[in-house]
Amino acid sequence: MKQSAPSQRSVDLPAKDNAARARIVAMARRHFMAHGFRGVTMDDLARELGMSKKTFYAHFESKRALIEAVLRDKLAEVNAHFERITGSDQDFSKMIHELLAGVQLATSEIQPSFVRDLSRETPEIFQLVESTRREMIRRYFGKIFEQGRRLGTVRKDIAPELIIEILVGATQAVANPTKVQEMNSTPKAVLSAIITLILEGALTEKGRKQP
Secondary structure, eight states, X not given: OOOOOOOHXXXXXXXXXXXXXXXXXXXXXXXXXXXXXXXXXHHHHHHHHTOOHHHHHHHOSSHHHHHHHHHHHHHHHHHHHHHHHHTSOOOHHHHHHHHHHHHHHHHHTOOHHHHHHHHHHOHHHHXXXXXXXXXXXXXXXXXXXXXXXXXXXXXXXXXXXXXXHHHHHHHHHHXXXXXXXXXXXXXXXXXXXXXXXXXHHHBOHHHHHOO
């Protein structure tokens, strides 16, 4: 899902209303990511927050709007984390390890039930999330692969664009709800394995020897 500028409505909200909106998103994110969203109602969330339905629905008029807000919150957090990693001056090896750790952290809260509900109940949002994931892989891994080539830690006989497209293709083919469920795994485990395997093939001997 592409990040969009905050609406005028959210900009003009008083601080207490922005705080209430953030509480709703945080609660929904915790429930949705862990258990999916089919079995979680808006009334359930309002009750757990100790918030009136009127106040709750003033911020989010539908579950779809709340799902989108949860995903925007998640993606903004992941983007900011990856920007910090790839924008630093640390060496290539440390950057790779931190990026891999960042991927694991980003996917650790996402359980198969959430991805399943997203693909079944809101396929158009799921497709936007998939396209955003592709863009993030190309942006951040492309950036460090280019740096690795200059340092001699990434193979120069394979174009970085090809490595990235292989990574993107493997992610789409394997890190999807159906395959994850078939393998009785989790998005975190599958995505981490894909990145590690492809990275091993992309590194030079010098790159593999780095701690």
